[in-house]
Amino acid sequence: MSLPRLFVSHSTLDNAWCRPMVNALTALGYDVWFDEQQLQGGMNWVQNIAQSLQQHDIVIVIMTPASWASAWVQEEINLAIATQKPIIPVRLKPTDVSGFLLTRQWIDAVDQESVPIARKIVGLLNQVAPEQETRVRQSVAAPELVPPFMQALGFVGTRIDGIALVTPPLCKIPGGPAVLGTDHQREPDFTSEARQHTVDVAPFALATYPVTVLEYWYAVAAGAPPPQEWERQSQHPHYPVVSISWKMALAYANWLATVKG
Template identity: 30%
Template sequence: MPTYQKVFISYSHIYGALIEQFKQDLRAHGITVWIDHESLTPGTLNWDNAIRIGIRAVEVVLYMASPEARQSNNVQGELDVAERESKPIIPIWIAGDHWVDAVPMAMSKMQHIDARGARYPQALQQLLASLGVNGGTAPVRPAVVPPLPPRSSYPILARLDSLGFEGLRDPKGVPYILPPVCAVPAGKFTMGSTQDDQEASDDEKPQYRIEVGAFEIGTYPVTVAEYALAVIAGAVPVPQEPSDKRFTWAEQQKRADHPVVCVTWENARDYCRWLTKMTGQLWRLPTEAEWEKAARWDAAQNHTRKYPWGDTWDKARANTSDGGPGLMTPIGLYAGKGDASPYGAHDMAGNIWEWMSTLWYDRPPYDAIQYEKDGDATSRRVLRGGSWCDGPLFSRAAYLSLNLRAVWNVIWGFRVVRGDGLVK
């Protein structure tokens, strides 16, 4: 095992007294410690450059994990430099009730030393062993941290909180995100398009009445932040890597409040199964009848809308090729512009196509018994909603597309439904 004689301590200054204890104990065992308040001379003009030089000069970085350190731009900057310089990192948990609150997401699966409270003496011995100092016990093997999201990604999580997302843990402490939902009561609605609708395709016609059981639909599509936790848990694979570098998984993780894309129907299904396991509630993909009802049925007026907000197209209310920015946007960006469906769901027109549970079938009418079975690997599934690179025609609530369940695209994502009530 290599002997590490020079270390860099990355920490939040709120725990200065504890860090001072670590520093003294390490130096007593012959370890050279680089710490900012000692190593940065008064009048240092370029803090970033000084930190970079300091990290280059050491052999290992000690990340003193705490909720405050996780939220610190300075600490994040130090970890970014360590990653770029391929420096081993030893996470040392010094504060906080939950490990995942004290570390960036990319470090949540790393082996760490628990130094909280009375655990300090044992933690010090474990750290000394990890550094190769004689007399230490039970070493933690230093690891090179995988690429971290940029600093700007952390405020995004606060934005998800503001939209009603809730960070929770299962009984084993595994984190997941519970999405906000909109309740859709049981009852009949009018599905499809009228025969005289010149924009409608034949597979939307004719309109017909259909009864749907009660369910709750995600207020927004599933985000990168939500899906990433399932990836970390091993429940779903990393999304596919497209040739368009804007949508690689590394780039997606920089936009935690955007819809996750490059996922197959099977990936979406498996995410729902994982969320079901985590919550003890039934989560699944929406049937296309459920999705369409949530998107357009105005029960108060006994009327089926053409778009989620009404019957008249308004390019200011949706991210499409008609006036949109030419790229996928964060969830909820159009909420303040009146894009809500009658039940309060957002982003149901444009931005990304959404996978349905439903098998493709010759239209109409819809039959849940016939079209909500699993199907084989070659079966085609329905997609709804349109995307940022499609026009208003495809953003009509009745429009539908399809593709193979094992195929993916940079404009395909999904949202979830809670409840077991299928179409009757």
């Protein structure tokens, strides 16, 4: 049986701590993606990271306030969820997290050297990968969750492993090349942004309507924090949900992706 391939998601501020851990895992025969070693000058590093994550089996997230605040780490976590990669969070520093990672089994690495943490990661690998591979989700149609007029718009009620949720109609977006970043010559005030580069975007789907109160209601029922004036909002289930912070939106998306698998 081949060893799972590992992707390390982290803040570059933690490179020094991560390096011995990566070396220890590599010495044990694991294929470990670590940006300090794999990224080279001249690479399209955005595309390289995304492709590498999809090519690896398990994502190890080194959690610190800096990594949790990193847009790139958040993107890597979201991509791992979207591609159904098992995630092992390693808490290097006390970090206030939300959403999907709250449901994961953590490795506590606060005030610890990284090589012993590598051994703890190895101990978890055999538990994580088979569980993800063999689990069969029970999905049952639940039209009673959705008012008829919303059903007519394409909203669907479902119970997955006993968890109720409502999914919206989707608009399919074809894949293709997309230009990201800023032209620094034309936009000199935005030199802090990445330079323009082309990435290949896979086909994806976008909700036809903004997230409704009804959709978010089931996340709240499952434990998500309610937004402001939730009682008033709940009186209009077909309205777009409002007063949602970025972290709440991310937690909702992660919850939905986790439940749907």
